[in-house]
Amino acid sequence: MKHDKRPVNLALTTLRFxxxxxxxxxxRVSGLLLFLSLPFVLYLFQQSLASIEDFDSLQDxxxxxILRLVVWVVLSAxxxxxxxxxxxxxxxxxxxxxxxxxxxxxxxVLVFSMAAILLTGIWLW
Amino acid sequence: xxxxVSSWSRNGLRDFLLQRLSAVVIAAYIVTLVFYFACHxxxxxxxxxxxxxxxxxxxxxxxxxxxxxxxxxxxxxxxLTDYIKWILLRGLVxxxxxxxxxxxxxxxxxxxxxx
Ligand code: HEM
Numbered sequence: 001m002k003h004d005k006r007p008v009n010l011a012l013t014t015l016r017f018x019x020x021x022x023x024x025x026x027x028r029v030s031g032l033l034l035f036l037s038l039p040f041v042l043y044l045f046q047q048s049l050a051s052i053e054d055f056d057s058l059q060d061x062x063x064x065x066i067l068r069l070v071v072w073v074v075l076s077a078x079x080x081x082x083x084x085x086x087x088x089x090x091x092x093x094x095x096x097x098x099x100x101x102x103x104x105x106x107x108x109v110l111v112f113s114m115a116a117i118l119l120t121g122i123w124l125w
Numbered sequence: 126x127x128x129x130v131s132s133w134s135r136n137g138l139r140d141f142l143l144q145r146l147s148a149v150v151i152a153a154y155i156v157t158l159v160f161y162f163a164c165h166x167x168x169x170x171x172x173x174x175x176x177x178x179x180x181x182x183x184x185x186x187x188x189x190x191x192x193x194x195x196x197x198x199x200x201x202x203x204x205l206t207d208y209i210k211w212i213l214l215r216g217l218v219x220x221x222x223x224x225x226x227x228x229x230x231x232x233x234x235x236x237x238x239x240x
Contacts, residue, residue: 028204031197031200031204032201032204034197035197035200035201035222038193038197038225038226038229039225039229042229042232042233042236045233045236046232046236048173049173049174049177049236049239049240050239051170052170052171055170055173056170078155082152082155085148085152086152089145089148089149092145
Protein backbone atom coordinates (compact mmCIF):
# COMPACT_ATOMS: atom_id res chain seq x y z
CA MET A 1 0.00 0.00 0.00
CA LYS A 2 1.20 3.47 -0.84
CA HIS A 3 0.24 6.40 1.36
CA ASP A 4 2.17 9.01 -0.56
CA LYS A 5 -0.87 11.16 -1.26
CA ARG A 6 -1.96 11.39 2.36
CA PRO A 7 -1.53 14.74 4.03
CA VAL A 8 1.13 14.64 6.69
CA ASN A 9 1.17 16.84 9.71
CA LEU A 10 4.07 16.02 11.91
CA ALA A 11 4.97 19.61 12.60
CA LEU A 12 5.33 18.99 16.27
CA THR A 13 5.14 22.67 17.14
CA THR A 14 1.71 23.06 15.56
CA LEU A 15 0.24 19.87 17.02
CA ARG A 16 -1.39 20.24 20.38
CA PHE A 17 -0.93 17.26 22.61
CA UNK A 18 -3.74 16.43 25.00
CA UNK A 19 -2.70 15.73 28.59
CA UNK A 20 -3.44 12.02 28.13
CA UNK A 21 -0.91 11.83 25.29
CA UNK A 22 1.74 13.50 27.45
CA UNK A 23 1.04 11.12 30.32
CA UNK A 24 1.38 8.19 27.96
CA UNK A 25 4.66 9.20 26.32
CA UNK A 26 6.17 10.03 29.71
CA UNK A 27 5.30 6.51 30.85
CA ARG A 28 7.26 5.17 27.91
CA VAL A 29 10.20 7.51 28.47
CA SER A 30 10.33 6.67 32.18
CA GLY A 31 10.22 2.93 31.42
CA LEU A 32 13.11 3.37 29.02
CA LEU A 33 15.06 5.34 31.58
CA LEU A 34 14.45 2.68 34.24
CA PHE A 35 15.74 0.02 31.90
CA LEU A 36 18.88 2.04 31.19
CA SER A 37 19.47 2.67 34.89
CA LEU A 38 19.26 -1.03 35.83
CA PRO A 39 23.05 -1.63 35.87
CA PHE A 40 23.56 1.50 37.97
CA VAL A 41 20.87 0.47 40.47
CA LEU A 42 22.29 -3.05 40.69
CA TYR A 43 25.74 -1.60 41.33
CA LEU A 44 24.45 0.55 44.22
CA PHE A 45 22.56 -2.46 45.56
CA GLN A 46 25.67 -4.61 45.40
CA GLN A 47 27.78 -2.03 47.24
CA SER A 48 25.11 -1.58 49.90
CA LEU A 49 25.19 -5.29 50.73
CA ALA A 50 28.84 -6.18 50.10
CA SER A 51 30.23 -5.36 53.56
CA ILE A 52 29.90 -2.80 56.32
CA GLU A 53 32.84 -0.85 54.85
CA ASP A 54 31.24 -0.71 51.42
CA PHE A 55 27.93 0.29 52.97
CA ASP A 56 29.55 3.14 54.89
CA SER A 57 31.59 4.36 51.94
CA LEU A 58 28.43 4.30 49.84
CA GLN A 59 26.80 6.53 52.44
CA ASP A 60 29.81 8.85 52.19
CA UNK A 61 29.44 8.93 48.41
CA UNK A 62 25.94 10.28 48.93
CA UNK A 63 27.57 13.51 50.12
CA UNK A 64 28.13 14.13 46.43
CA UNK A 65 25.45 16.33 44.91
CA ILE A 66 25.85 14.69 41.51
CA LEU A 67 25.17 11.19 42.84
CA ARG A 68 22.14 12.46 44.72
CA LEU A 69 20.85 14.17 41.61
CA VAL A 70 21.28 11.01 39.53
CA VAL A 71 19.51 8.92 42.17
CA TRP A 72 16.76 11.51 42.34
CA VAL A 73 16.24 11.33 38.57
CA VAL A 74 16.06 7.53 38.67
CA LEU A 75 13.64 7.54 41.60
CA SER A 76 11.54 10.20 39.88
CA ALA A 77 11.27 7.99 36.81
CA UNK A 78 10.33 5.11 39.10
CA UNK A 79 7.54 7.04 40.86
CA UNK A 80 6.19 8.38 37.64
CA UNK A 81 6.25 4.97 35.95
CA UNK A 82 4.69 3.32 38.99
CA UNK A 83 1.85 5.81 39.37
CA UNK A 84 1.11 6.08 35.64
CA UNK A 85 1.38 2.27 35.54
CA UNK A 86 -1.28 1.92 38.23
CA UNK A 87 -3.56 4.20 36.19
CA UNK A 88 -2.82 1.98 33.20
CA UNK A 89 -3.76 -1.14 35.13
CA UNK A 90 -6.95 0.48 36.45
CA UNK A 91 -7.92 1.42 32.90
CA UNK A 92 -7.24 -2.14 31.73
CA UNK A 93 -9.60 -3.12 34.52
CA UNK A 94 -12.18 -0.70 33.10
CA UNK A 95 -11.82 2.15 35.59
CA UNK A 96 -11.69 5.68 34.17
CA UNK A 97 -11.85 4.67 30.53
CA UNK A 98 -14.11 7.50 29.36
CA UNK A 99 -12.70 10.65 27.80
CA UNK A 100 -13.23 12.74 30.93
CA UNK A 101 -12.19 9.81 33.12
CA UNK A 102 -8.95 9.58 31.20
CA UNK A 103 -8.29 13.28 31.67
CA UNK A 104 -9.06 13.19 35.38
CA UNK A 105 -6.82 10.13 35.80
CA UNK A 106 -4.03 11.90 33.94
CA UNK A 107 -4.29 14.89 36.28
CA UNK A 108 -4.23 12.62 39.32
CA VAL A 109 -1.12 10.89 37.96
CA LEU A 110 0.60 14.25 37.47
CA VAL A 111 -0.27 15.54 40.95
CA PHE A 112 0.65 12.30 42.73
CA SER A 113 3.93 11.82 40.92
CA MET A 114 4.91 15.47 41.42
CA ALA A 115 4.25 15.05 45.14
CA ALA A 116 6.25 11.80 45.28
CA ILE A 117 9.14 13.37 43.36
CA LEU A 118 9.18 16.38 45.68
CA LEU A 119 9.05 14.22 48.80
CA THR A 120 11.92 12.10 47.49
CA GLY A 121 13.93 15.26 46.90
CA ILE A 122 13.30 16.37 50.47
CA TRP A 123 14.20 12.91 51.76
CA LEU A 124 17.47 12.91 49.79
CA TRP A 125 18.53 16.36 51.01
CA UNK B 126 -2.71 -16.18 14.57
CA UNK B 127 0.58 -14.48 13.90
CA UNK B 128 3.29 -15.55 16.27
CA UNK B 129 6.32 -13.44 16.86
CA VAL B 130 9.43 -15.44 17.57
CA SER B 131 11.12 -12.75 19.62
CA SER B 132 8.29 -11.78 21.97
CA TRP B 133 8.49 -13.21 25.47
CA SER B 134 5.76 -15.84 25.26
CA ARG B 135 5.16 -15.71 21.50
CA ASN B 136 1.62 -14.73 22.29
CA GLY B 137 0.47 -11.13 22.52
CA LEU B 138 -2.28 -11.74 25.04
CA ARG B 139 -0.04 -13.75 27.32
CA ASP B 140 2.65 -11.07 27.04
CA PHE B 141 0.04 -8.49 27.96
CA LEU B 142 -0.99 -10.46 31.06
CA LEU B 143 2.59 -11.22 32.07
CA GLN B 144 3.48 -7.56 31.81
CA ARG B 145 0.60 -6.66 34.13
CA LEU B 146 1.32 -9.48 36.57
CA SER B 147 5.01 -8.58 36.75
CA ALA B 148 4.10 -4.91 37.21
CA VAL B 149 2.04 -5.83 40.28
CA VAL B 150 4.91 -7.88 41.77
CA ILE B 151 7.41 -5.04 41.24
CA ALA B 152 4.96 -2.52 42.67
CA ALA B 153 4.46 -4.66 45.78
CA TYR B 154 8.22 -4.87 46.22
CA ILE B 155 8.61 -1.10 45.91
CA VAL B 156 5.88 -0.52 48.50
CA THR B 157 7.61 -2.99 50.85
CA LEU B 158 10.95 -1.21 50.50
CA VAL B 159 9.41 2.24 50.98
CA PHE B 160 7.68 0.98 54.11
CA TYR B 161 10.98 -0.47 55.32
CA PHE B 162 12.85 2.80 54.72
CA ALA B 163 10.11 4.73 56.48
CA CYS B 164 10.54 2.46 59.53
CA HIS B 165 14.35 2.79 59.49
CA UNK B 166 15.16 6.49 59.14
CA UNK B 167 18.88 6.16 59.98
CA UNK B 168 19.59 2.87 58.28
CA UNK B 169 22.57 0.86 59.52
CA UNK B 170 24.36 -1.90 57.65
CA UNK B 171 23.29 -4.67 60.02
CA UNK B 172 19.60 -3.84 59.73
CA UNK B 173 19.90 -3.76 55.96
CA UNK B 174 21.85 -7.01 55.86
CA UNK B 175 19.43 -8.81 58.15
CA UNK B 176 16.57 -7.75 55.87
CA UNK B 177 18.30 -9.50 52.97
CA UNK B 178 19.20 -12.63 54.92
CA UNK B 179 15.55 -13.23 55.79
CA UNK B 180 14.16 -16.07 53.67
CA UNK B 181 10.93 -14.31 52.79
CA UNK B 182 12.87 -11.29 51.51
CA UNK B 183 15.20 -13.43 49.44
CA UNK B 184 12.31 -15.27 47.84
CA UNK B 185 10.46 -11.98 47.28
CA UNK B 186 13.60 -10.43 45.79
CA UNK B 187 14.24 -13.27 43.34
CA UNK B 188 10.59 -13.22 42.32
CA UNK B 189 10.78 -9.47 41.76
CA UNK B 190 14.03 -9.75 39.84
CA UNK B 191 12.45 -12.32 37.54
CA UNK B 192 9.35 -10.16 37.12
CA UNK B 193 11.50 -7.15 36.36
CA UNK B 194 13.41 -8.96 33.62
CA UNK B 195 10.22 -10.24 32.01
CA UNK B 196 8.52 -6.84 32.37
CA UNK B 197 11.43 -4.93 30.93
CA UNK B 198 11.82 -7.37 28.05
CA UNK B 199 8.16 -7.16 27.06
CA UNK B 200 8.23 -3.39 27.51
CA UNK B 201 11.38 -2.86 25.48
CA UNK B 202 10.14 -5.30 22.85
CA UNK B 203 7.00 -3.20 22.45
CA UNK B 204 8.97 0.03 22.17
CA LEU B 205 11.42 -1.43 19.63
CA THR B 206 8.61 -2.90 17.55
CA ASP B 207 7.00 0.54 17.43
CA TYR B 208 10.03 2.52 16.38
CA ILE B 209 12.51 0.29 14.56
CA LYS B 210 10.98 -0.90 11.32
CA TRP B 211 14.14 -2.28 9.79
CA ILE B 212 14.01 -5.88 10.92
CA LEU B 213 17.76 -6.51 10.93
CA LEU B 214 18.51 -3.54 13.11
CA ARG B 215 15.62 -4.37 15.41
CA GLY B 216 16.88 -7.92 15.83
CA LEU B 217 20.31 -6.60 16.66
CA VAL B 218 19.03 -4.14 19.27
CA UNK B 219 16.79 -6.86 20.70
CA UNK B 220 19.82 -9.10 21.08
CA UNK B 221 21.72 -6.37 22.92
CA UNK B 222 18.81 -5.79 25.27
CA UNK B 223 18.40 -9.50 25.89
CA UNK B 224 22.09 -9.71 26.73
CA UNK B 225 21.88 -6.76 29.16
CA UNK B 226 18.81 -8.22 30.85
CA UNK B 227 20.37 -11.68 31.16
CA UNK B 228 23.48 -10.18 32.73
CA UNK B 229 21.34 -8.14 35.12
CA UNK B 230 19.41 -11.25 36.11
CA UNK B 231 22.51 -13.33 36.83
CA UNK B 232 24.22 -10.40 38.55
CA UNK B 233 21.14 -9.79 40.71
CA UNK B 234 21.04 -13.44 41.75
CA UNK B 235 24.75 -13.28 42.57
CA UNK B 236 24.22 -10.24 44.79
CA UNK B 237 21.29 -11.82 46.59
CA UNK B 238 23.19 -15.07 47.11
CA UNK B 239 26.30 -13.36 48.44
CA UNK B 240 24.49 -11.83 51.41
C1 HEM C 1 11.46 -0.82 37.85
C2 HEM C 1 11.47 -1.45 36.76
C3 HEM C 1 10.59 -1.20 35.56
C4 HEM C 1 11.06 -1.11 34.29
C5 HEM C 1 12.53 -1.18 33.83
C6 HEM C 1 9.91 -0.91 33.44
C7 HEM C 1 9.98 -0.77 32.06
C8 HEM C 1 8.89 -0.67 31.23
C9 HEM C 1 8.95 -0.44 29.81
C10 HEM C 1 10.22 -0.24 28.98
C11 HEM C 1 7.67 -0.42 29.34
C12 HEM C 1 7.23 -0.21 27.91
C13 HEM C 1 6.62 1.16 27.75
C14 HEM C 1 5.68 1.27 26.59
O1 HEM C 1 5.31 0.25 25.97
O2 HEM C 1 5.30 2.40 26.29
C15 HEM C 1 6.81 -0.65 30.46
C16 HEM C 1 5.43 -0.74 30.37
C17 HEM C 1 4.58 -0.86 31.46
N1 HEM C 1 4.93 -0.78 32.80
FE1 HEM C 1 6.84 -0.83 33.48
N2 HEM C 1 8.77 -0.89 34.19
C18 HEM C 1 9.13 -1.05 35.50
C19 HEM C 1 8.28 -1.05 36.59
C20 HEM C 1 6.88 -0.97 36.54
C21 HEM C 1 6.02 -0.92 37.69
C22 HEM C 1 6.45 -0.94 39.15
C23 HEM C 1 4.76 -0.88 37.23
C24 HEM C 1 3.57 -0.86 38.17
C25 HEM C 1 2.44 -0.42 37.99
C26 HEM C 1 4.79 -0.88 35.78
C27 HEM C 1 3.71 -0.86 34.90
C28 HEM C 1 3.77 -0.91 33.55
C29 HEM C 1 2.64 -1.10 32.66
C30 HEM C 1 1.19 -1.28 33.07
C31 HEM C 1 3.15 -1.08 31.35
C32 HEM C 1 2.37 -1.30 30.06
C33 HEM C 1 2.23 -0.06 29.28
C34 HEM C 1 1.59 -0.30 27.96
O3 HEM C 1 1.13 -1.42 27.65
O4 HEM C 1 1.55 0.67 27.18
N3 HEM C 1 6.12 -0.93 35.39
N4 HEM C 1 7.56 -0.79 31.60
